[in-house]
Amino acid sequence: xxxxxxxxxxxxxxxxxxxxxxxxxxxxxxxxxxxxxxxxxxxxxxxxxxxxxxxxxxxxxxxxxxxxxxxxxxx
Numbered sequence: 001x002x003x004x005x006x007x008x009x010x011x012x013x014x015x016x017x018x019x020x021x022x023x024x025x026x027x028x029x030x031x032x033x034x035x036x037x038x039x040x041x042x043x044x045x046x047x048x049x050x051x052x053x054x055x056x057x058x059x060x061x062x063x064x065x066x067x068x069x070x071x072x073x074x075x
Contacts, residue, residue: 005035011042015052015060023068 010032013019023029032039043060047053052060 005037008032008035008037008039009042010039012044014044014048015055015063017051020064020067023064029068 010023011019023032041061041064043055043057044052047055055063
């Protein structure tokens with residue numbers, strides 16, 4: 001597959017019900033990971049009760065790393 005992307009923007013969206021489920025799909029995960037494009041994660045500006053209540057941006061990134069690994073290339 002040819003990589004023509006300069007930028008991949010992930011988010012905003014519900015971390016646990018919108019973002020992570022998509023990133024856990026093997027083909028999506030592999031395509032994003034193998035791309036040389038700059039990856040940017042856009043966290044929600046508001047927290048969600050019972051889901052990300054009290055989360056900082058650092059907490060969002062920590063959860064992403066816990067689920068998809070720390071070698072996700074610039075995410």
